[in-house]
Amino acid sequence: MKKYRIFASEYGFQGMPSLEAIKAMFSGTPDLNLKIPIIQAHHKQPRGWEIINKYMEKDYKVPTDFVQYNYVSQLLQARGMQIAIEAHRRNKPYNMGTLIWQLNDCWPVVSWSAIDYLGNWKALHYQTKRSFENIAVFGFEKDNLLNFYAVNDGLGTYKDVRIEIKVLDFDGKLINEISSAPNGKVLKDQLKFDPIEVENLFDETERKQSLIVVKLLDVNDKLLVQNNLFLEKPKDLELPKPNIKIKKISPTEIEVSTDVLAKDIYLMGDTHFSDNFFDLLPNEKRTIKLSKALDKIEVMSLWDTMQ
Helix, strand or coil: CCCCCEEECCCCCCECCCHHHHHCCCCCCCCCCCCCHHHHHCCCCCCHHHHHHHHHHHHCCCCCCHHHHHHHHHHHHHHHHHHHHHHHHHCCCCEEEECCCCCECCCCCCECCCECCCCCECHHHHHHHHHCCCEEEEEEEECCEEEEEEEECCCCCEECCEEEEEEEECCCCEEEEEEECCCCCEECCEEECCCEEHHHCCCHHHHHHEEEEEEEECCCCCEEEEEEECCCCHHHCCCCCCCCEEEEEECCEEEEECCCCEEEEEEECCCCECCCCEEECCCCEEEEEECCCCCCCEEECHHHHHC
16 A cells, blocks of 8 residues: 655744834834724735634733734744644654745735744744754643654754653742653654653643643753643743843843743844744743844733733
């Protein structure tokens, strides 16, 4: 019997462009309001706004503030595409390719793009970069079981890899820890780990206050890749208020830190950030490079949209 392979050649979800691209829709001082005709017209999918709002209501608290709505719209687009990309990658060799629609825009518009008209990376592009790393570890919940897959699309072969799973609350306290041997000794293309019962990691009351940190380690316990998993929708997470600090290292380099979990950190300013729309764990620091110096960098996280 002939074996067929699948290549997902085109799929996408819409999201708003950067605030800078939104402002480019106007000739004068912009009125940032979703209901004004100019912004409504810069969306050529007849049911586009309806679809975005429908799915946003399912997963997020829908903001009334325009800047926050713009931010959550991008998070929604990135989240939907992340789910698809990671499902495709862990389903190899049945699925041997996944190509998103689309890369960029030819005008300032709400669209399926990952890069907007002005060349700014949307949340989707940052997340796509993470989801397409050569070595990745993915996890998902089904029937009260957590399933973990490690995928290697690079040229190297890694022997005796193992998975390390830690459950942390949003203050960084360790709730549970599991170190599991894989079903095999070599990570060449893909490796599936033994599923874990969710109830063995935390109880029902902790689901909204916890995250799962998954690490893939080599034979020398060197970190190959890390992924953070949440088992509740973003709108159902009981997030604490983060104290996000930005320390200037040089004119084009900053260090971002937080005291508690800061989910979906959004750095804002007229520059390109080497990373953005990312989760930061308690007492974790991340160095970010800027394409040009800024006097002021504004920051937002998902917590701000849930007040």
